[in-house]
Amino acid sequence: MEIPDLVRRELGDEEVRSGVNLGDEDAACFTPTRTLVYRGEGLLSDEKVESYPHDFERLTVSEGRRKTKFTLVYTSEKRELSVPGSRGDAVLKRLLEGKLTASGGIDADETLAGVFRFSELTLVVTDRQLLKHIGNVTWDADYEAFSFDDVTGLTFEEGSVATAIVLSFNDRPERIKAPSEEAPVLRKTLEGALFSYYEVDSLTELNAEVAADEADGESGNGAGDGLSLNTGIDPLVSDDPGESGDGTDRQAATAQADQDGSAGATAETGGQGSDSLGVATDAEPETVESSSNGDVAALESQVAELTAAVERQNEQLQKQEQTIKQLIKELRQGR
CATH class of the missing domain: 2.30.29.30 (Pleckstrin-homology domain (PH domain)/Phosphotyrosine-binding domain (PTB))
Incomplete structure (x- = not known):
């Protein structure tokens, strides 16, 4: 022109x-x-x-x-x-x-792929996002923007009167109903923009691509997070037998020691012969009592160590709670 x-x-x-x-x-x-x-x-x-x-x-x-x-x-x-x-x-x-x-609302180098008006719904498809406005006016400041970066799925539900376009953003579906006679143009425009953005050639490839991106994002959650509630807290149960908090290994060792002691006592009694049976019978209550006292002492030790570990954890949690509150305060102040 x-x-x-x-x-x-x-x-x-x-x-x-x-x-x-x-x-x-x-x-x-x-x-x-x-x-x-x-x-x-x-x-x-x-x-x-x-x-x-x-x-x-x-x-x-x-x-x-x-x-x-x-x-x-x-x-x-x-x-x-x-x-x-x-x-x-x-x-x-x-x-x-x-x-x-x-x-x-859009970048200077961002282009519009299409504009669609369905009764009181106006849709704007760009090469990077979907904009939606609902109201009796075609456009004002009250509109929503959905970035293509956040797309996690696209499906179409065709009906006799209208076609429902279900475009999911961060796994939250955004349902758009378009009249059946106008839906094909909207579908072609939306697919074209998304296919170009994600560099795919079909709807199947698009859904596979955005699903893979979502899975990668979930697998990375928490990795490298510098502010984790678990940071610096010693576990109650450790895989290292030398850790003071490993009550399971100590209990097993105690039980094994008790078993070895009982076995040794039985072997010694048997070696005294038949005319020593009376002595063996008299010694049995003492052996049981000794084993019981050892178990009680071991359990008391475990409880004391567990209590100390819990107290350390509580101290760590209180410190982290203070750190989080300070961080929130500074973020609100714009620091």
Whole structure:
């Protein structure tokens, strides 16, 4: 599209990024900050250029049989722009692209793949994210953004009247219902943007890729975390037999020692012969009592050591709780 001379004089230091032919000599030219609408000379009017800045706060679209009217609401005024109905979608896409770029909703090098309006739902698909707006106006500040980085699945549920698009972000499904006659275009646009973003060629490959990314993220959770509640706390049970907290190994050793002692006592008694049976019988209660006293002493020792270990853990937890509270306080202060 050739840029009219009157538009070139209005540009100043800006450049035209895109344009839409509005029929005859009329045209809409889009810069990063505004939309310039050129009206050619007619029988009843001279040629002119109207400027519509992209810092509008609200955008409403009204579609008629022949014309599409855009109402742009600014802080101090409201302006209207009418274009042929066949050019309405193209103008809407570029108006929203300008608005989102000016407001920081998308990056300067981010491009729009498509804009879709279903009753009170407006969807904007870019090459990096999905934007959703619900309301009786087509666009204002009350919209949601979903980054392609967070996609964990994409499925389609086709029905006779509408198709449900289920796009999951961090395993939370976002359900979008589109009329069956318009759903194929939305599906093609959304798949194309996601396939390009993840460098895949099919829906199956996409779901496999995002599932693999999610699994990698989960397997890395907690690794290298410098603020873990388990940091610096000695376990109650250790794999090292030399650790003071290993009550299981000590109990086994004690039981083995008791068993060896009992076996030794039995062997000694048997070696005294049949006329020493009375002596062996008298010694048996003493052996049992000695073994019982040894078990009690071992258990008391274990309980004391376990109690000391628990007290150490409690001290560590209290210190870490204080550290966490201090960290939260500093984060809230913006340090």
